[in-house]
Amino acid sequence: MVGTMVSQAEARSLTTYRTVDPPTLVGSAVPVNVYEYHALAKAKLPAMVYGYYASGADDMQTLKDNEEGFKRLRFRPRVLIDVTKQDLTAVIMGTATSFPMVLAPTAMQRMAHPEGELATARAAAAQGVIMGLSSWSTTALEDVEAEAPGSPKWFQLYVYKDRAITLELVRRAERQGFLAIALTVDTPRLGRREADIRNSFSLPPHLTMANFAAIDPSREQGKMTGPGAKGSGLASYVASLIDQSLSWKDIQWLKENSKMPILAKGIETAEDAVLAMEAGCAGIIVSNHGARQLDGVVSTIDALEEVVQAVRGRIPVFVDSGVRRGTDIVKALALGASGACIGRPYVWGLAVAGQQGVEHVIQMLRNEFALAMALCGCVKVSDIKRDMVIRDVYAPYDVQAQLKSKM
Ligand SMILES: Cc1cc2nc3c(=O)[nH]c(=O)nc-3n(C[C@H](O)[C@H](O)[C@H](O)COP(=O)(O)O)c2cc1C
Numbered sequence: 001m002v003g004t005m006v007s008q009a010e011a012r013s014l015t016t017y018r019t020v021d022p023p024t025l026v027g028s029a030v031p032v033n034v035y036e037y038h039a040l041a042k043a044k045l046p047a048m049v050y051g052y053y054a055s056g057a058d059d060m061q062t063l064k065d066n067e068e069g070f071k072r073l074r075f076r077p078r079v080l081i082d083v084t085k086q087d088l089t090a091v092i093m094g095t096a097t098s099f100p101m102v103l104a105p106t107a108m109q110r111m112a113h114p115e116g117e118l119a120t121a122r123a124a125a126a127q128g129v130i131m132g133l134s135s136w137s138t139t140a141l142e143d144v145e146a147e148a149p150g151s152p153k154w155f156q157l158y159v160y161k162d163r164a165i166t167l168e169l170v171r172r173a174e175r176q177g178f179l180a181i182a183l184t185v186d187t188p189r190l191g192r193r194e195a196d197i198r199n200s201f202s203l204p205p206h207l208t209m210a211n212f213a214a215i216d217p218s219r220e221q222g223k224m225t226g227p228g229a230k231g232s233g234l235a236s237y238v239a240s241l242i243d244q245s246l247s248w249k250d251i252q253w254l255k256e257n258s259k260m261p262i263l264a265k266g267i268e269t270a271e272d273a274v275l276a277m278e279a280g281c282a283g284i285i286v287s288n289h290g291a292r293q294l295d296g297v298v299s300t301i302d303a304l305e306e307v308v309q310a311v312r313g314r315i316p317v318f319v320d321s322g323v324r325r326g327t328d329i330v331k332a333l334a335l336g337a338s339g340a341c342i343g344r345p346y347v348w349g350l351a352v353a354g355q356q357g358v359e360h361v362i363q364m365l366r367n368e369f370a371l372a373m374a375l376c377g378c379v380k381v382s383d384i385k386r387d388m389v390i391r392d393v394y395a396p397y398d399v400q401a402q403l404k405s406k407m
């Protein structure tokens, strides 16, 4: 099955998925969790590429906090509930998916594997999850769509200083049937990623920012400062092209130019959640960009609840950054998210074994999610409730109030 195209019928019914074998790796054991994929990818990738994928900003305090934030939460499981039959499906922005997880957009995937975004698109379709495609993919969005036709995808948008280029991108994504725009709102400038500075990161010369190659190959859209340049080529690339003046009023501009619903990706506060709703966003992704932008920002699982409370169910709220286990997804849903997105975990899968690796990572997370649900006494996703998790050590829960509400 590896490396195969995904048929239209298979792609559309995202609630079905196939079972994938773990990859056979020469000289290493079969990875059984996301952390082992990370270690294998680290051993395999060139240092510059690994550094780009792995690193967070500055001291990487938030990188640590993102994962630890999930680990600090503890379950209050319910028992003696028949969990023989489970329904893991979830509706994500109108799309029924195999479980409430989405592949977050990650840039430049052909550095991880020669098939890059094509392999990811096939994997997402085969495993019944939505794929987020980065503006800065190394495969043109039309080619990604052709690889897994009709399978639900979101287009992540970086707004260029050149608004004509931005709109051209949006229109192309709309024409290709992308279902939503994930508008990244946390990147007016690039976070300070020291690995990229040290390695003078640049896109390897055989690759391009493929969405722009057709628009204007002669200008910098397709290329980054070449090897040998000082500092992060990505930082200077961002500074030269991305519109730092982007503000709330531009969401209206985007809405006037596209019918696709807009998800604000990179919200961390109740205040901004309210502004996003007022601006007409159809959803929010609580994200700190995988800790790659502002170091010291609160971990997303800690920020989630204030956003959920501000939104009060009016639009769906998703969360990413630090999701490494199926239990993390249960915790995110317990705190009010409609789904959780992963970034690095599937990039590691891609680096280790292409499409099969991405599929296997998704499958592992779905299996972990199913098990965590069962052990918490949940049959269906809507059974996941706020009272299933507490923070930190086992401080006494308000049991009296809990019991009274059941009487
Ligand atoms: C290598 C890499 C590239 C990324 N590229 C983009 C991008 O092009 N656009 C974007 O909005 N977010 C990008 N992100 C952020 C992800 O969409 C997501 O927010 C983050 O990876 C989630 O954190 P996690 O990696 O801990 O799962 C990138 C993240 C990584 C790790």
Ligand SMILES: CCCCC(=O)C(=O)O
Residues within 6 Å of the ligand: 107, 136, 158, 187, 190, 238, 289, 292
């Ligand atoms: C503007 C940044 C480009 C890709 C990205 O989002 C990331 O590396 O985190």
